[in-house]
Every structure is written in C-alpha cells, then in structure tokens.
Amino acid sequence: MEIDHVALFVQQVIEHFEKSDHQLLRDYAIRLSAVPLEDASEGSEPNWLKSCDVIDDVVLPDATRAILQGLRSVAELLPWHEAPGEDVPGGLAGHHAYTEIIGPHGRWRADHCRFGVFVIDADIHYPLHRHEADKFYYFIGGGAKVSVMPLPGQDFSAGDVVHVPSRTSHDTTTGADPLIALWGWWGDIDIGKYEFCEAQPQG
C-alpha cells in the first residue's frame, strides 16, 4: 500500500497532542483520532501559495521542532488557500494562507471538527473576526500577538496554545517574525458563520 505522508503527519500531531500539558490539545487529539485516515478525498490536490515559503524559512524552535519538520515534509502536498469570504481585507492578500486537512472540505472528510495549518507573513495584521466554532491555535513556528476580546493582546510563540471561544472576536498581528500555527475548530463548524468585524468602507 502506498504511504500517505499527510496521514503520517496527522498521526504525529495526534501523538504530540496526546502528550501535551494542555488539556485542550489532549481533548483535540481524541477528535482527530476519530477520523479514519484512509483514502484522501477528491479536491485535495496540492496548491502552493507564495506565503507558504515561510514554512521552510522560519527558525526551527526547540518546543515544536519535530512537528514543524513534519509539516515541512508534507507542505507541498497540501491545498493552500486564502481566508474565506469575499470581504477579505486588502492588506492580507498574498500574505497569509491556510489549509484544511480534516473537515468538511479537508483531505479527510469530517463534520465534527476542522483541523489544519495557518500561516501569516511577518508584519501583517489579520483583522478582527469571529465564528460560531470554538477554535485553538497551536503555535509551531515564529510568533504573533493575538487579541481575544475583551482581553488585551498577548504575545505567543512556538509551543503556546490560544483558545478562542465560540463567537468571540479575535485578531492576530505579526511583527518581525511570521507565524505558523496548527488550528482546529470544534462545535458549530459551519464556515458560513465566519465574519470579519471591522467596518468596511461604505458606498
């Protein structure tokens, strides 16, 4: 049987989460484990975006070295996209990318969670947005300031976990370093319930 390297990466993530000090990641490992990693779905063909170059360029951190190396080995096999919706703020175009590995549109179909990887270039502000789903970020390279309203923004780096509760507005801002994070949604994972909060110019 042909080896699916992306499946091996997911397995690596599950084992990493199972050993984590963070209860949230241990719980998420259970959700991921429920997905049978058999044949990949149609529509999961590779699609590289220029923003993904940072995956190879970022410094390997001690806390998440193996996971980032695992991602590097499969990143070119994944379908990368820009943020969903038609109202993506202009400054973001060409400077971020995400991929859904497991979920309604993932390489493996699931309707109880969405899991993937998120990348932002250095010096980028990913604006305030919200969604019905609960979300986590697990930082595996670089760093960023994340604001989860109404709390002030906090700096995070490799090995850190951020939990964004359902319907809570949040934004992400990078400085000198880019950000590479694993992300997961659970709860109501309908992508239609995703909206940017900052007012767009009228008229």
Ligand SMILES: [Fe+2]
């Ligand atoms: Fe979000």
